[in-house]
Amino acid sequence: MVERESPLGTAYKPGRHGNVADAAGVTLSETRPGSIVEIVAWPGTEKAALAAIKSVTGLALPDKPRAGVVKSGKAGLGFAPRRWLVIDDKEGLAAELKSAIGIETGAVNDLSHGRTVIRVAGPRAEWVLSKLFAVDFSVDAFPVSNGCSTSHHEIFAQIQRTGRNQFDVIVFRSFARAFFTTLCHAAEETGYDVA
């Protein structure tokens, strides 16, 4: 298999940036999972789709808006009615899900190349993301494993809280470099590491 090229290109500059007065407020990275798969159920087949996702990935996704599951090396998120995103370090998940779900239950789309996952981690993650999105990132309103669909101007984004101070922002690949650049700019105030 050929290695997948990162879309960040010249915008990816590892190291410490921005304000260096204190410890870095956030660490920015691209998680580069093996698989990003979107599952769409038909009205009435939601439970069957979720059961199939669980049987393939072990992720027990609740059938609730914005709810998700985060496990080591994988995560799932309900980002719209009857729609879920499953992200896994393992490659080739789309084919497995496709055969488990079947067209009578729903549609499965491999987006492993089409989406880029940017991780924002650190004590100032909420602060930095709040500059870009009109979303309440406080842990009470946005608990760990939950997510949302939103946008930063023209850039559609799905955001999942994958830790107390950690968010994964999933953007279209073609916008990844622009978004990462904007994110770096927003993080200059708190200082940031690119890992």
Next chain:
Amino acid sequence: MSGRRIADRGRIDRNRTISFSFDGKRYSGHPGDTLASALLAQGVTLFGRSFKYHRPRGVLTAGIDEPNALVTVLRGKKRDANIPATQLEIYDGLVAESQNRFPSLAFDVGAANQPAGKVFSAGFYYKTFMGPVVGPLRGTRFWMFCEWFIRRAAGLGRADHEPETARYQRMNAYCDMLVVGSGPAGLAAARAAAEQGKRVIVTELDPVAGGSAKWSGETIAGKPAAEWAAGEAEALADMDNVRLLTRTHVWGYYDGNTLAALERVGDHQPVATPGAPHQRHWVIRADTVVLATGAFERPIVFPGNDRPGVMLAGAAQRYAAEFGVLPGKRIAIFTNNDTAYAAAAELASAGATIAAIVDTRQVISAGARELAERAGGELLLGQAVSATSGGKELSGITVQQLDPVTGSASGAKRSISVDCLAMSGGWSPAIHLASQAGAAPKWNDDLQAFLPPDPAQPWLGAGAFSGDTNTADALRNGRNAGLKAAGGRASRAQVAKVEAPTLDPFPAPVFEIRTADGKGKALVDHQLDVTAEDVRLAHREGFLSVEHLKRYTTLGMATDQGKTSNVPGLAIMAEARGISIPETGTTRFRPPFAPVALGALAAERTGDVSPDRLTPMHDWHIERGAEMMPAGLWHRPRIYALPGETLEQAYVREAKTVRAGVGMVDVSTLGKIAVQGPDAAEFLDRVYTNKFSTLPVGKARYGLMLREDGLVLDDGTTWRLGETDFLMTTTTAAAGKVMQHLECLLDVHWPGLKVALTSVSDQWAGAAISGPDSRRVLERVVKGTKVDNETLPFMGIVYGEFDGAPVMICRLSFSGELAYEVYCGAGHGTHVWEALMAAGEPFGILPYGMEALGTLRIEKGHVTGAEIDGRVTARDLYLDWMLSKKKPFVGSAMMDREGLADEERIRLVGLIALDGQPLGGGAHIVEDNSRAEPNESIGHVTAFCYSPVLAKYIALALVRGGKARHGQRAFVADPLRNRYGPVEIVSHHFFDPEGSRMHG
């Protein structure tokens, strides 16, 4: 330390000195000082010149309501104008200058306007900028010539023309409760809600929380009020669920309890913190808001009330108590209420001599009398200040008896020598935000003030904002507002004990002092130089409504939005009309509460208006020297020019390479939508004009979509990857529009269809390889499939591999040549692209850009967004063969309307320039060659190029009658670019109309 600096009070840090300059002169102050307090401490009284008359002006207030002392702050070449000196914190190296004066503040030639006051009265512009209607200059633009001078003479600060260098940022915040204002009421509200575990944001305009507690001199909970407030603020700041934002003013109250605030993050810093913004625009969404914004003191309108040295009593008190500065050494008080007595006592105890207390009332409260005794000085009841004297600073006042019936001063004049007059005309609650979020304010006769309207959104009020007249009430109502906002009930428990003088809370209804001789300007709106006489002039000229009054006189229209002038102005109009103030009415407040820099609203979008959308091969194109061009948000290669080549030379070379050998273009930007589900084929039959349910798996078909009104929406090929699995492609520009259209159909019109749509535009990188050698190139590199005509016929799809990268190849052609689109995972895009380039090397493969792509498609007569402009039908484009008669589809019901079926509509044709000159997009087509007066347009050019195949300049055009004109001569008329010339109208299929090349 100058004589004006008090040794022991205020929140300034006397151990440190700050050096700054004002109008080029160096001064010093201390941390905690504003520019106003620091300059007052140095004995400076002259801060600026007024708008119209260039009258000398000092400071009137100590806060954001300041109309006079407006300055410009210079940072390098940047000029930040109209900053109230009363709000500007000094920092080392601050450079500020005064405004609206020439050549200097002390000697200003514009002051010659003063005697001409009658000329510049209300309605000046309306009356003046319309002539001359008589005389030799009648009918000329003479006044426009004069306007330049008049506008230059009138005005405020000057902006710079430099690009903005400071950073601004936006911040989104959410909370259970937003408390606006951190005076005693706001602090109590915040504390009460925070203790209930609510998420609270508290905003404070000033650098330090506390509001009136910072200067009231009262005692709260056994401590000096300022100390109590500092302790409360510290306790709040320590709580995890509270965010205290100082130097922040909430300026807009919008629907859904969304409020806008401006935080001045770096305005007070000599050097910006790296990465931190200069100012931060907060958008706060709050479940509940507690408005505790306090009240603004009102001036009294009397002749000479704008002379430097005349200021509000509360401001004088504040300079002494909060900043440790005496605004004068010998001070008189002029008031219609008790609050000024507290100011007198404070000023006296700080070391000033109180020369007199002039009160319009005959009788005052015991509390006020006691304070007057403490302050010393004469107590002159039932009297009024009727004039001031002095030049650029106050030297004395004239006091006369006040007739309580007529409200005018008369009788013996008494002069009192003072260098400061502290006046109070009562207090106006700062109801701006409530007015923005509510209905009309309510007049209160006792307070002689407008109180907040009933809330139209979830907010509560407390403190002076809602008419509380003492600190104990403010604390109680603040606490209760906090409890209620937290979902609880008001409490009867005691609040912290307040020790303060007992005063009469209600002012006398005195707004203006008129004199028998009517001499001297009595200013209402200090910032725009609107006098009491201007208000009466507006009345005489019929501008009676408050809205007309405001526009005719400009009352309240300055940067301070009439914080000190609105109510006195209304009172004067009410008196002129012989009706009450509430009958006169008041204007509604609009955002912003105080000026906001446009940069703050733009935030980080300055110079970065839209994100760059890049294809997977973007860096390759750049490295190859591609000149990029925007296509929506996408960046696409335009040409890959060789050194010295023109645009035309480059695209002609690229297009020729494709026709003769092989070329490749990045088509990753095409919109790609996965259409999946048991009903996917049925869905496509409904949305496309032609059938897709009959399309075999492994084949693609060109499809056309109409809008509901029968006009063309978009075109593209859709590939059947499986029985229930289609890949739809759209034009680059229309991808979002088509997705919306399809989602709307599924969600609203056909929710019963089991179809899922997912944007996979970014999943796939696409390379279109075209030209007679394209198959041979593919054969060299693809593994796992053949690509011969039998395995991969026209519109066929095969799957293979390029050095380990899976690819999907569809044989379709936009250029008219034998061509293939090779799709692979976007992350493999560069890998596959480079593999194709390497395989094509023996054939002389070249990458080509948008210009060559356009040239090839124009030669072939293919349409794109340039033709599908939202106004054309399928018939206009001669695509009626695609309109299925066997099934209905979106648009089929409307497409046969008479107007859409008319043969005389503008329809697709080709054009050949007969004069060998380029044609221009958008140029009109006319029937005769009258350049001076071209006759009626019969159509327009949609796309043009130099055709290497025909060796001519050609174009596609939409021309009336279309095909019927083939072979006719017409003319291109392009007056904008001065291009006229003869053209021949021909078929839009310039090249290989049979399609033998792409099918070969």
